Amino acid sequence: MRIEPVIPKPKKKRTLVSRRVAVIGGIGLVLLGVLFFRLWSLQIVTGDKYLAEANQNRTREVRVPAPRGRILDREGNVLVDNRTSMALQLDPIELPSETPERRELFTRIGEVIGKSPEWVRRKVRDEITGNPEGSPITLVQDVDDDIVYYLQEHQANFPEVQVNRIFVRKYPQGILAAHILGSIGEVTAEDLEENPEKDLAAGDTLGKTGIEQTYDDVLRGSPGDTRLQVDSTGRIVSQLPSTMPEPGDSVRLSLDQDVQAAGEASLQSIGLNGAFVAMDVNSGEVLGLASNPTFDPEIFTRPLTQKQVDDLYDEDLGAPLFDRAIGGQYAVGSIFKPITALAGLDAGLITPSTVINDTGTISIADQDFDNAGKQPHGPVDLRRSLEVSSDVYYYLLGADMNGTRQLQTWAGNFGLGKATGIDIPGESEGLVPTPKWLNEAHQEEPEYYDPWVIGQNIQFAIGQGYFQASPLQMAVAYAALGNGGNVLKPQLMLQTEDAAGRVVSETEPIVTGHAPIDPADRRVIMEGLNDAAQSPEGTSYQVFGGFPVKVAGKTGTAERTGEADQAWYAVLAPYPDPEIAVVVTVEEGGFGADTAAPVALQVLQAYFDKQAKPVSGGTGSVE
Amino acid sequence: MDGWLAFSALGLLAISLFTLHQAFGQNLVGAPEQYVQRQALYGLVGVTGMIAVSRIDYSRFRELRVGIYTFLCASIFAVFAFGVAARGSTNSLELPFFTFQPAEPGKLLLILALAGFVIDGARKGSAGQRTIRILALGLVPTGLVLLQDLGTSLVFAAITFAIMVAAGVRWSHLAAIGGVLAVFIAIVLVALPAAGAPVLKEYQQERLTSFLSPSSDIGDAGYQQNQAKVGIGAGGTTGRGDQATQSRFGFVPERHTDFIFAVVAERYGFVGAALVLSLFALLFWRALRLMTLSKNFYGTLVAAGIAAAIIFQVFVNVGMNLGIMPITGIPLPLMSYGGSAIIATFLMIGVLQSIHIESHAAQRGPWID
Numbered sequence: 001m002r003i004e005p006v007i008p009k010p011k012k013k014r015t016l017v018s019r020r021v022a023v024i025g026g027i028g029l030v031l032l033g034v035l036f037f038r039l040w041s042l043q044i045v046t047g048d049k050y051l052a053e054a055n056q057n058r059t060r061e062v063r064v065p066a067p068r069g070r071i072l073d074r075e076g077n078v079l080v081d082n083r084t085s086m087a088l089q090l091d092p093i094e095l096p097s098e099t100p101e102r103r104e105l106f107t108r109i110g111e112v113i114g115k116s117p118e119w120v121r122r123k124v125r126d127e128i129t130g131n132p133e134g135s136p137i138t139l140v141q142d143v144d145d146d147i148v149y150y151l152q153e154h155q156a157n158f159p160e161v162q163v164n165r166i167f168v169r170k171y172p173q174g175i176l177a178a179h180i181l182g183s184i185g186e187v188t189a190e191d192l193e194e195n196p197e198k199d200l201a202a203g204d205t206l207g208k209t210g211i212e213q214t215y216d217d218v219l220r221g222s223p224g225d226t227r228l229q230v231d232s233t234g235r236i237v238s239q240l241p242s243t244m245p246e247p248g249d250s251v252r253l254s255l256d257q258d259v260q261a262a263g264e265a266s267l268q269s270i271g272l273n274g275a276f277v278a279m280d281v282n283s284g285e286v287l288g289l290a291s292n293p294t295f296d297p298e299i300f301t302r303p304l305t306q307k308q309v310d311d312l313y314d315e316d317l318g319a320p321l322f323d324r325a326i327g328g329q330y331a332v333g334s335i336f337k338p339i340t341a342l343a344g345l346d347a348g349l350i351t352p353s354t355v356i357n358d359t360g361t362i363s364i365a366d367q368d369f370d371n372a373g374k375q376p377h378g379p380v381d382l383r384r385s386l387e388v389s390s391d392v393y394y395y396l397l398g399a400d401m402n403g404t405r406q407l408q409t410w411a412g413n414f415g416l417g418k419a420t421g422i423d424i425p426g427e428s429e430g431l432v433p434t435p436k437w438l439n440e441a442h443q444e445e446p447e448y449y450d451p452w453v454i455g456q457n458i459q460f461a462i463g464q465g466y467f468q469a470s471p472l473q474m475a476v477a478y479a480a481l482g483n484g485g486n487v488l489k490p491q492l493m494l495q496t497e498d499a500a501g502r503v504v505s506e507t508e509p510i511v512t513g514h515a516p517i518d519p520a521d522r523r524v525i526m527e528g529l530n531d532a533a534q535s536p537e538g539t540s541y542q543v544f545g546g547f548p549v550k551v552a553g554k555t556g557t558a559e560r561t562g563e564a565d566q567a568w569y570a571v572l573a574p575y576p577d578p579e580i581a582v583v584v585t586v587e588e589g590g591f592g593a594d595t596a597a598p599v600a601l602q603v604l605q606a607y608f609d610k611q612a613k614p615v616s617g618g619t620g621s622v623e
Numbered sequence: 624m625d626g627w628l629a630f631s632a633l634g635l636l637a638i639s640l641f642t643l644h645q646a647f648g649q650n651l652v653g654a655p656e657q658y659v660q661r662q663a664l665y666g667l668v669g670v671t672g673m674i675a676v677s678r679i680d681y682s683r684f685r686e687l688r689v690g691i692y693t694f695l696c697a698s699i700f701a702v703f704a705f706g707v708a709a710r711g712s713t714n715s716l717e718l719p720f721f722t723f724q725p726a727e728p729g730k731l732l733l734i735l736a737l738a739g740f741v742i743d744g745a746r747k748g749s750a751g752q753r754t755i756r757i758l759a760l761g762l763v764p765t766g767l768v769l770l771q772d773l774g775t776s777l778v779f780a781a782i783t784f785a786i787m788v789a790a791g792v793r794w795s796h797l798a799a800i801g802g803v804l805a806v807f808i809a810i811v812l813v814a815l816p817a818a819g820a821p822v823l824k825e826y827q828q829e830r831l832t833s834f835l836s837p838s839s840d841i842g843d844a845g846y847q848q849n850q851a852k853v854g855i856g857a858g859g860t861t862g863r864g865d866q867a868t869q870s871r872f873g874f875v876p877e878r879h880t881d882f883i884f885a886v887v888a889e890r891y892g893f894v895g896a897a898l899v900l901s902l903f904a905l906l907f908w909r910a911l912r913l914m915t916l917s918k919n920f921y922g923t924l925v926a927a928g929i930a931a932a933i934i935f936q937v938f939v940n941v942g943m944n945l946g947i948m949p950i951t952g953i954p955l956p957l958m959s960y961g962g963s964a965i966i967a968t969f970l971m972i973g974v975l976q977s978i979h980i981e982s983h984a985a986q987r988g989p990w991i992d
Contacts (some may be wrong), residue, residue, distance in 0.1 A: 017915060017923055020789045024927055025911045031938040036897065038945045042856040043893040050856025054869050616741050 020095045033397040063201055066221030069169050069248035070183055071211055072167050073257040074287075075341060076492055080181050080212075080297075083170045086148050088113065089120040089162050090124065107158060111141055112147060112158075126303075135186060135202040141168070141302060153450075164357035165204075168301045173447050175296050177260055179323040180289060180424060181251070210250060214423045218496050218504075244334035247499050254285035254494045262606035266599040267292040267586070273318045274326035274586035274596075277475040277490075278603050279573065281581050283509045284479070284488030286422070288603060290584075291324040291392030291473070309414020309558065311413060329468040332586060333556030333592070334389045335570040338461025338481060341382055343410035344397040345521045352382045352524040358392040365454050371394045372557065386528030389555060391462055391537050398461025402454045408434050408460060413475035413515035415487040416469050422490045423511060430473050433466035464554060475583040478570045480515050484522065487513035523576070530575045540569065543597040549608050550575040553600065555592030569596035573604055580607055624677065625913075625979040631906040631974045632673075635667045636955040636965070637821030638887065638899060642756040643879060643960060646870060646886050658879050658960050665962040669969030676973030679695055681735075684974075685921050688739030692760070698725035698768045715963075724774040726768055727963035731971050733782055734928030737761055741790045742801040742921050757787055777939065778932055785931030789914065789924050802872040832926035850874040852946040855888040855896070877962040881952060884944040899958070903937045906972075913978045918985035929971045 041061070071080035090109075097104050106120040113120075120139065127137040148163050169184060185208045187200050202204065204223065207216035224245035256278075263276040267290060278288035297307055307544065312321040322328075344350045360376035362369050371377070371391045385393040401407045409415060417432035435452035444451040459465030469477075472490060480487045489510040496504040529552035530536075533544040539555040552575045556568030567589030572578035582600045589595030643658045684691065702725055705716055716723045740760050744753055761783030769776035787797065854869030866890040869875050875885050889898040908931035917923045933956050940955040942948030954961055956968045 016791050017789075019916045019919075020791065020927070021911055023788055024785055024914075024931060026905075028907050028930065028934040031934060032900060032907070034947070035900055035938060035941050035945065038942075039855070039888070039893060039896055039900070042852065042945060043859055043888065043896070047856050050853045051859060051863075054857035054874075087755055139849035296863050543725070 002611050007220065018287060020593050063203065064224035064245045065167055065204070066245035067220060067247045067494075068169070068184070068205070069219040069250040069499075071219075072497075073255045074216070074253060074285075075257065075262070076252070078172050079177060079253070079255075079257070081170050081172055082167045084146075084151055084165050084170045085141050086143045087138050087164050087166045088140045088143050088147070088151070088274045089164050090139060090160055091162065092128065092135070095124070095137075095160070098567060101278050108158070109139065109161060110390075112150060113143075136162075137165075142167070152587070163196055163505065164616050169297070170301070171297050173257065173261075176257065176264065177255060177290065178294050179291050179325070180210055180255065180295045181297055182212035182214075182424065183208050183297060184212050184612040185300070200437075205269075207444045210424050210425075213425055215251050215493060215496070218251055219248040222246045249504055250497045250501075252494045252497060253492050254280070254283075254287060255289070255492065255551070256287045256607070257607045258610060259288040259603055263288045263584075263599060263603045264290045264292070264294070266602040267584075270586055270589065270595050270599070272586050272589055272595070273324065273591065274570055274584070274599070275323075275328060275471045276582065276584040276599055276603060277325050277471045278580060279475045279479050279488075279490055279605065280583045281479040281482035281488075281578050284476075284490050285494065285507075286490050286492050287580065287607065289325045291322065291328075293322040294322045311400055323424075324471065324585070324587075326422060326424065326470055326472045328585070329428045329430055330470070330566060331465070331467060331558040331560065332346065332463040332469050332474055332585075332588075333566070333569045334391075334462055334463075334559035335474060335478075335554045335556035335583070335592075336467070337386060337394050337554065338391070339410050339416075339477065340407060340461045340531065341386070341525055342393050342517060342521060343401060343407045343516070345382075345518065346410065346516075347401060347404065347406045349397060349400050350382065352521065355379045355381050356385075356390075356393050356396060358390045362390070362392045362395050364395065364399050364458060364526055366453055369455075377415075380422050380526055383437070383528040383531060386525065386554065387531035387538050389532065389537060394461040395458050398458035399454055401461070402457035403435065405434065407457060408432050410515070411467075413426045413487075414480055414514065415513050416473055416477060418554065420472055420476050420490050421510075422472060423492050427472070428470050430469040433460060439468065445614050464559060471583045471585050474568075474570055475581050478572055478583060481522070482527070482572040482581055484519070485515040485517040488510045526572075528574055529554050529572070533571065540593040540597045543593055543601055544571075547601065547604070549573055549604065551604065552576070552598065555597060556593050557590070565590050565596060567596040569600045571591070571597075571604065573608075580604070624908055624976050625726050626981070627905060628909040628975060629911070630974060631902045632957055632969065633670070634767040634902050635899065635906075636669075638895075638902075639701055639883065639960075640666070640956040642883060642890065642958075644889050646867075646890060646940040647879065661962070662960050662965070665965040666969075668962075669966040672966060673915040673969040673973035673976065676970055676978060677976035679977055681925060681974050682919060682921055682981070683976040684925075685742060688736045688743070692736035692740075695736060695764055696767065697770070698729060698765060698839040699718055701725065702771055713841050716837065721737055724961075724963040726772060727967035729764070729768070729775075730778055730782060731929070731967060731974065733761070733764055734786070734932065734971075735974070736926060737783065738921055738924035741786060741924055745790075750793055750795070754787070754792050757790065757792070758783070758800065761786070762805040770928050772952065774939070776847055777951065778936055778953065781935040782928045782932050783925050786924050789927035848943065848946055848950060849881050851876070851885040851949050854885050855945060858896070859888040860893050861892050862888075863897055864890060880954060880960060881940065881950075882944055883958050883960065884941050884955055886946070887958075900937075901952070903934070903956075907934050910975055913975055913982070914981040917978050918982045922981065925974060929975055932971065934969070 013349065067082045070078055070082070072077055096105060103117060106117040110117045110120045123139055124137055143163065150157055151161060151163055161553070184205045185204045187202065187204045189463040191206055192200055192202070198217070199222065207213040207219060214217065224243045239609040245399055251408050259278055263278065267274050267276060273292060276288065277286065279286050289399060295312060297330065313319055336605040343353070356379070358377040358380050360371050360374040369391070370619070377390045378387045380388065380390045380393055384390070398407065412430045417430055418431050421429045433456060438449060438452040442451045456465050460467050475539070476490055489512050491507050491510070493507050495506040500505050501607045530550065532555070533540050533553035534547070535541060535550050536545070540553055544553060545553055553569060553571030558568060560566055565588070567586040568584070569592050570581070570583045572581050583604050584599040585601070587597040640659055640662055643662055644656065647658050710982060716725060737757065737760055741757055744756055745835060747753070748756070749830060761779070764778040767777050768779055789930050850869060852874050857863060857869060859865070867886070870878050870886040870889050879885050884896065884899065888901055904922065907930055910926050910933070912927040914923045914930070936956050938952050939948050939951055939953045940959070943950055954964045957965065
């Protein structure tokens with residue numbers, strides 16, 4: 001018996017709807033039923049077969065590293081090259097998660113490579129920390145051949161271990177230009193996060209410092225891919241079509257190997273901390289740049305020991321990793337004087353013929369300011385002031401320009417007080433002191449800074465006081481003096497070349513600023529600098545008096561509290577139309593002519609020796 | 624609100640998030656939880672949208688049918704004009720922070736508009752004219768989308784078919800349409816290529832037919848699909864968990880989007896995969912139930928369209944994972960990673976909820992309560 005519905009429904013529509021619902025529902029149920037049946041058949045009925053098949057599929061894409069591009073000097077001498085090394089690596093995915101199994105693996109591997117399980121455990125831990133997920137764990141690099149053969153023969157016993165060919169940097173010129181070249185290292189998790197555009201993957205290498213860092217995109221190349229299918233015993237079943245790695249382009253530096261070697265050897269022979277920079281005054285190309293003490297770049301190709309790391313930063317050893325040429329900030333002493341002179345001329349305080357009577361000392365604002373050793377130079381004009389390096393002449397200019405900013409402006413005209421933009425990291429900006437800056441510093445830290453007094457400007461006039469610059473900045477400033485006023489960006493890269501040696505891109509000179517030097521003023525200053533180097537009464541005559549090329553050079557002797565004087569030398573050659581600027585500094589080197597000028601001499605010697613050779617087609621005048 | 628309906632939808636989203644977390648938590652260097660976070664955000668937007676839509680009387684959409692239909696066609700045209708390519712198909716618009724696929728909400732728009740037109744023309748013309756009218760209105764957007772994305776146009780076609788069935792189109796008409804379709808497919812896939820004038824590009828044809836002959840050649844579409852099948856099979860009854868090498872090592876392609884079902888099946892086995900299918904079955908049943916409960920015929924048609932859209936996508940996607948359907952790039956509703964699809968599907972659920980709420984209000988009537 002049927003119960004009649006309480007509310008009468010429009011009967012026809014309802015039957016229609018329920019029939020149609022039944023059709024759609026029926027189709028849906030059939031579809032779902034098919035899926036359920038297929039799922040059941042795959043997973044429950046034939047699951048074991050597929051599980052076995054899945055276990056045959058053990059490994060995935062393997063990245064084939066690309067050889068990095070080489071780094072060459074300007075003549076094509078190889079400074080950085082690659083060598084291949086067999087590395088014993090563990091795939092982190094293959095690491096057992098259970099401790100006993102891990103210990104067993106470490107023991108097994110340790111026996112082959114002759115290390116204790118504990119050593120292997122530590123090594124694995126160290127390699128995992130800091131590296132992104134999935135990076136191969138390199139246990140040993142430069143594995144002996146017999147171990148490689150043993151592992152290949154017994155691959156089935158070591159499914160987790162791979163012997164891979166990796167590229168390692170090599171340095172045919174030894175320690176030459178270590179600070180410039182820089183080092184490479186494995187990508188870190190931060191590298192991956194910060195450079196999403198670079199197509200990096202765990203296990204890749206990346207330039208970390210120096211040229212390797214700046215031109216990493218050029219040098220790195222792109223890795224290839226190989227798809228390996230490995231069965232559960234670790235045997236490679238098939239190696240599938242892969243993309244070939246593309247080697248990176250080479251970077252040809254403006255560096256001249258011989259100039260560089262001469263400067264480095266000379267600095268090392270002195271045995272003190274120091275630096276030199278040699279630069280083409282017209283293009284900004286850096287011909288040589290070094291810092292002493294230095295280090296062997298080779299050490300970065302292997303894992304560093306803690307002692308090696310400590311030594312690289314050890315102040316007592318001179319912090320060898322620190323590049324004084326670009327990162328050192330020093331008072332520069334008298335090599336600053338040409339800039340003070342240009343400021344004074346521009347301000348109308350002096351003319352080239354203005355004569356001042358230098359009595360060896362002068363008293364300004366109740367304070368005595370002395371020449372070196374209080375030595376009087378008598379009546380001096382501009383040219384003579386540079387030749388004999390009269391301090392009194394410049395003290396007076398500093399005093400007259402106190403509060404006018406003229407000296408600060410001219411220091412700025414030469415690019416001082418800001419980074420030069422050289423194409424390696426680690427540059428310091430130096431400091432051009434102004435009353436505003438010092439008074440603010442005094443407000444913030446009265447225990448360290450006194451307020452500005454006239455004495456600050458007087459000290460600044462001879463490159464002392466709070467003024468600081470790096471050897472590189474002074475080289476850029478002297479190059480500007482040498483070329484008539486263009487402040488150039490110093491550049492280490494000359495061009496990039498592909499693997500076949502074809503030029504891919506070339507560097508153009510970049511002018512970053514201009515010092516408005518009056519040509520007549522410049523001539524007088526160059527005369528004074530030439531006198532200083534090569535006239536008998538000049539401050540560096542003892543060094544450059546006999547040099548066959550005419551030069552314009554200035555000594556500097558900067559006082560540093562608590563230390564012996566720092567020696568400086570800045571030189572432009574050939575005089576009067578210079579091609580090259582060289583700046584040298586030697587910490588605790590005493591008088592500029594004693595330690596710094598001889599280094600500059602060696603650098604110029606190497607430079608002009610090369611110019612003398614007809615093949616190079618140089619324009620240097622050799623007498 | 625229909626509690627079972629909401630439960631099934633949220634349950635599927637939860638499984639999606641859990642799987643993305645477990646399967647990709649370790650693999651994505653730098654941003655391990657990127658997929659989970661974004662998917663959760665899409666889910667949140669979707670659920671909010673669902674609740675908002677459920678409060679609207681869906682019958683209003685019927686009045687807007689012409690506007691909805693125009694907007695639908697315009698948005699598909701916008702892809703022609705400004706679209707960006709992703710995975711071989713140009714079907715997305717690049718918006719700030721988001722790549723938007725108009726075809727995803729387009730499925731719902733088609734349902735709402737087409738159902739409206741059916742009611743509109745219910746008493747006009749002969750049965751044959753009515754059939755042709757619905758068919759034409761459904762096939763215009765279907766054809767437009769076909770030029771961009773084969774998979775989506777199949778969903779559009781399924782929707783059109785379901786609404787026609789629900790609208791009471793005569794069986795003879797449906798049979799005729801089916802016959803024409805079969806002939807058309809035969810011509811496109813078999814006859815024309817044989818005659819030397821292929822309509823589909825070679826890779827399209829390969830994708831469509833490769834599941835019939837799984838290949839062992841790496842790089843082949845068939846190889847990848849076969850790897851997904853191997854992964855599912857290897858999952859067995861209870862799954863392989865972290866040992867799920869097929870999905871973990873990238874043998875399974877598009878793991879977070881089109882092949883997420885394979886990841887679930889390998890990691891959690893038959894238990895997990897059957898749970899997913901059961902939740903879809905629950906969802907489908909609740910949608911069918913609303914066809915009968917609806918206060919008006921428009922709601923019946925809309926529920927039919929939504930039920931068909933979801934179950935059709937599930938069948939094509941899971942079938943592709945299981946190696947019995949071709950690769951068409953149709954996402955698994957509520958599970959595949961992707962904002963447009965997640966949000967659009969929740970909006971569909973929202974419309975179903977509105978049908979549910981309205982039917983109860985109508986049954987209670989104004990005098991009770």
